[in-house]
Amino acid sequence: xxxxxxSIVIILIRKVERGMDQNQINAIQDDYSDDFAWCYGxxxxxxxxxxxxxxxxxxxxxxxxxxxxxxxxIPGFVYGGFLASFIDCHGTGSASLALHRKNGxxxxxxxxxxxxxxxxxxxxxxxxxxxxxxxxxxxxxEEIHPKxxxxxxxxxxxxLHVANGEVIAAVMSKSFING
Amino acid sequence: xxxxxxSIVIILIRKVERGMDQNQINAIQDDYSDDFAWCYGxxxxxxxxxxxxxxxxxxxxxxxxxxxxxxxxIPGFVYGGFLASFIDCHGTGSASLALHRKNGxxxxxxxxxxxxxxxxxxxxxxxxxxxxxxxxxxxxxEEIHPKxxxxxxxxxxxxLHVANGEVIAAVMSKSFING
Numbered sequence: 001x002x003x004x005x006x007s008i009v010i011i012l013i014r015k016v017e018r019g020m021d022q023n024q025i026n027a028i029q030d031d032y033s034d035d036f037a038w039c040y041g042x043x044x045x046x047x048x049x050x051x052x053x054x055x056x057x058x059x060x061x062x063x064x065x066x067x068x069x070x071x072x073x074i075p076g077f078v079y080g081g082f083l084a085s086f087i088d089c090h091g092t093g094s095a096s097l098a099l100h101r102k103n104g105x106x107x108x109x110x111x112x113x114x115x116x117x118x119x120x121x122x123x124x125x126x127x128x129x130x131x132x133x134x135x136x137x138x139x140x141x142e143e144i145h146p147k148x149x150x151x152x153x154x155x156x157x158x159x160l161h162v163a164n165g166e167v168i169a170a171v172m173s174k175s176f177i178n179g
Numbered sequence: 180x181x182x183x184x185x186s187i188v189i190i191l192i193r194k195v196e197r198g199m200d201q202n203q204i205n206a207i208q209d210d211y212s213d214d215f216a217w218c219y220g221x222x223x224x225x226x227x228x229x230x231x232x233x234x235x236x237x238x239x240x241x242x243x244x245x246x247x248x249x250x251x252x253i254p255g256f257v258y259g260g261f262l263a264s265f266i267d268c269h270g271t272g273s274a275s276l277a278l279h280r281k282n283g284x285x286x287x288x289x290x291x292x293x294x295x296x297x298x299x300x301x302x303x304x305x306x307x308x309x310x311x312x313x314x315x316x317x318x319x320x321e322e323i324h325p326k327x328x329x330x331x332x333x334x335x336x337x338x339l340h341v342a343n344g345e346v347i348a349a350v351m352s353k354s355f356i357n358g
Contacts, residue, residue, distance in 0.1 A: 040258040085260025
């Protein structure tokens, strides 16, 4: 019983630590190769971008983000295109996490993960998203083809469920780039 | 025959003028009330936004935009979230144009148009979108409810058809804002 209590305390401390500094968690985007790290949505090398970072939480994927005040829909509410961008990069990041894990790897283990592109993006806006609140995207990933994944995403502003998204992400190939 | 030739010349001159300065065309966003003109995607008062402007071309709606170089997917290609934002605001702008016309008005006639919000957004990314090229969104609007419109959108980079979109846009209501 004491041991169980001890475990719960440790888990709680870890959750608090995690909440206090998300940047300490290994995100998949931290390991993208430099060539593919310029995305406005999730590229760590794009100084002007929004820096979505995606990681595993149990068998779900999570990204947290604090939208800049310039991303206005109407004053007081977050721009829908920002939410679409957040969902888009959470989707490709989630697909990359899933295929990386399937290949036996986890973020931070020194292996470059596969890079995905978005084939399609769908967003249902459920209610206005308040500004000044950290947003959380939670994803469930399903392999629908060896090189294609479907990611079902829910977005929350605190406890407010503000949007649902679906991303179909495909492994980036040279033929895709060359059209 | 001379008269017909004269008409054709006048039309061509107008098309050239239009092409040379899109800002001379009355766009629906120019007439949004100040309270609703702060959108990152299409608000004329948001200095940091991307300023989508949407107008009629015959019975279709058109927006043109030159993406800033920071909106990178991978170097050389436009960020998908930018395209989603462009489609999103082209959709709400198109719906506003349609209801405004149904109410007997056109952009620039001194009447404030109705403001729409996005209920859902779908984007199919057909191929990578090259940077450094002006993008054109072309929309077909269909009323699916007195306060709800569906807009089918095609996006082109020069003659390259790069994306398709569908936006369901609903008239913004006080109850929507109050959630």
